[in-house]
Amino acid sequence: MLALLPSLKIMGVLCVFVLLFWLIWKIEKKFWEDQDNSDEESCSREEEQEQEEQQEQEAEEQEEKEVKVQDEQNDSESFGPNADLKELGDSLLYLVNILIDIAQNVVLDTFFPVPEQSFVVGSTYEGWGLPVGETVFRFLVSLKPRRGHIFQLELGTTRELPIQNSRIRVELKCTCGQEQDLKMLCFLRTSADELRNQQPSLLYTLCSGPYLDVEKTARWFGAVLKNAWKCVPLSAACRLNVVHFKRSCRFQLTPMIQRTFLIDVMFGVQQADTDIFLSSQESEAAYTPSTAWPQTCAVAEAKFFKHVAARAGEDSFHLGCLKACAYILVGYNFSPYELKTVLMHLLTAIPVECWSQSYFVQRMEDILHYLRCCVEEKRLDHFPIGNKAVPAEIILPWEFRVSVPPSLFQRVARDPDRHEQALYETEMLRDRFKTLLTSGK
Ligand SMILES: [Zn+2]
Structure with missing residues (x-):
C-alpha cells in the first residue's frame, strides 16, 4: 500500500510511525513505573507500619475537633485528581489522531466521510469516573463530507433540545469543471456507464435512503481503523481488537505488557461551527433508528x-x-x-x-x-x-x-x-x- 502513495505521503506516514513508537514506549514506561512504585511500596511496608503506629499515637493526643478536621482532609484527598489517567487519556487521544491520519490516506480515493478532529469526552478523562471494572476512554470523532458530497443536518421535529431525532441527509454536489482538481467525475451530470469506473458515492455505501446510517458508519469506521493499524509496523508488537457495537466501536489496545486499554469511539457531525454535534450516541427513546443522530452537548x-x-x-x-x-x-x-x-x-x-x-x-x-x-x-x-x-x-x-x-x-x-x-x-x-x-x- 505504501508503494502506491506519493513520496511525501510516505514521509508523512514514516513520521507517524516514529511518533507511534514514542507513544507506545511512553505507555510501556508508565506501566513499568507503576510496577516499580508498587514494588517499592511492598519493600517499605514495615517502615510504613512503624510510621502509621507513631501517627496513630500522635493522633490520639490531639483534640477531638482537630482529629475531625484532619479526617475530613484525608477523606477528600482520596477524591483528588488522577493525573495518570489524564496523561494516559492525552496519549490515547494522540494515538487515535495518528490512526485517523493514516485512515485518511487509506480512504483518500473513496467517497466515504473524512474522519477529522477527535475529542476526549466523559468521566474518565475529566477525572471523576469511579474505578469500577475496566477503564474506558471515550472519544467523539468528527466526520466531514468528502468532495462531491454535502451533509444537510435535519434537526428533527421535536421542539425540545437537545433534539433526539435529528438526521443527516447526504446530497451530491455538482463538481463539473473540477474533474482534474478533485480527481473525480461529477456524480450529477455523468452517465451511469462512465460512473462505473469511479468509486460509488456515499449514498450507495453508508446510507439508508438519503440519510447517513449510524450502524453502517460504525462498522465501516471499525474496519478502516483496523486496516490503518495494520499499516503500522508496531502492530506486530501490540494488538488492536475491534469490538463492533451497534452505534459505536470499541478498540482494545494491548501493548506487549498484558494490560488492555479500552477506547470507545462515537462519531459526530458538527452543527455549523458550534460545539454541538449530531452524534451516534443512543437517544433517550426506547428505540433509536439507525438514521437518527441525536444532538449531543458532550463536546x-x-x-x-x-x-x-x-x-x-x-x-x-x-x-x-x-x-x-x-x-x-x-x-x-x-x-x-x-x-x-x-x-x-x-x-x-x-x-x-x-x-x-x-x-x-x-x-x-x-x-x-x-x-x-x-x-x-x-x-x-x-x-x-x-x-x-x-x-x-x-x-x-x-x-x-x-x-x-x-x-x-x-x-x-x-x-x-x-x-x-x-x-x-x-x-x-x-x-x-x-x-x-x-x-x-
Ligand atoms: Zn456537475
Whole structure:
C-alpha cells in the first residue's frame, strides 16, 4: 500500500510511525513505573507500619475537633485528581489522531466521510469516573463530507433540545469543471456507464435512503481503523481488537505488557461551527433508528470543564467533589450526569477560588442542597440550554441560547411516587456523605 502513495505521503506516514513508537514506549514506561512504585511500596511496608503506629499515637493526643478536621482532609484527598489517567487519556487521544491520519490516506480515493478532529469526552478523562471494572476512554470523532458530497443536518421535529431525532441527509454536489482538481467525475451530470469506473458515492455505501446510517458508519469506521493499524509496523508488537457495537466501536489496545486499554469511539457531525454535534450516541427513546443522530452537548461540556480548569488553578477540587458525588450515588436513582449538571450550575454561581480542597465539605453540602431544592421544585435545568451563565467561548447554536431550558427531572415531576422517592434519597445522600466524612468510606 505504501508503494502506491506519493513520496511525501510516505514521509508523512514514516513520521507517524516514529511518533507511534514514542507513544507506545511512553505507555510501556508508565506501566513499568507503576510496577516499580508498587514494588517499592511492598519493600517499605514495615517502615510504613512503624510510621502509621507513631501517627496513630500522635493522633490520639490531639483534640477531638482537630482529629475531625484532619479526617475530613484525608477523606477528600482520596477524591483528588488522577493525573495518570489524564496523561494516559492525552496519549490515547494522540494515538487515535495518528490512526485517523493514516485512515485518511487509506480512504483518500473513496467517497466515504473524512474522519477529522477527535475529542476526549466523559468521566474518565475529566477525572471523576469511579474505578469500577475496566477503564474506558471515550472519544467523539468528527466526520466531514468528502468532495462531491454535502451533509444537510435535519434537526428533527421535536421542539425540545437537545433534539433526539435529528438526521443527516447526504446530497451530491455538482463538481463539473473540477474533474482534474478533485480527481473525480461529477456524480450529477455523468452517465451511469462512465460512473462505473469511479468509486460509488456515499449514498450507495453508508446510507439508508438519503440519510447517513449510524450502524453502517460504525462498522465501516471499525474496519478502516483496523486496516490503518495494520499499516503500522508496531502492530506486530501490540494488538488492536475491534469490538463492533451497534452505534459505536470499541478498540482494545494491548501493548506487549498484558494490560488492555479500552477506547470507545462515537462519531459526530458538527452543527455549523458550534460545539454541538449530531452524534451516534443512543437517544433517550426506547428505540433509536439507525438514521437518527441525536444532538449531543458532550463536546460543549468538555470545553466548559476546560474553561473552569484554566481559571481555577491547580488546587481546584471541583472534580474531586464530583468524584465524591459519584461515589456516594452508588445504589441510588440519581444519575452521575444529574449531579454533574448540578455541579456545572454551581461552578458558574460560586467563585472559582472557593473550590479548593479546603472548601470540600462546604461545596459538597452546596451540591446536595442544590439537588434537594431541584427535587422539591421538580426541575433540574439542562446546563448548556437557555443558560446565560454559560461562558461565551462555548459556541452554541442560537436556539440553545434562547430556548427555555428543558428539565432533567421530567419523570420526577410526572410521577408522585418517583418524586417521593427522590426526596427520600436526597436525605439519604446527606447521611451517606456524613458517613463518608466520619468513617472514610
Ligand atoms: Zn456537475
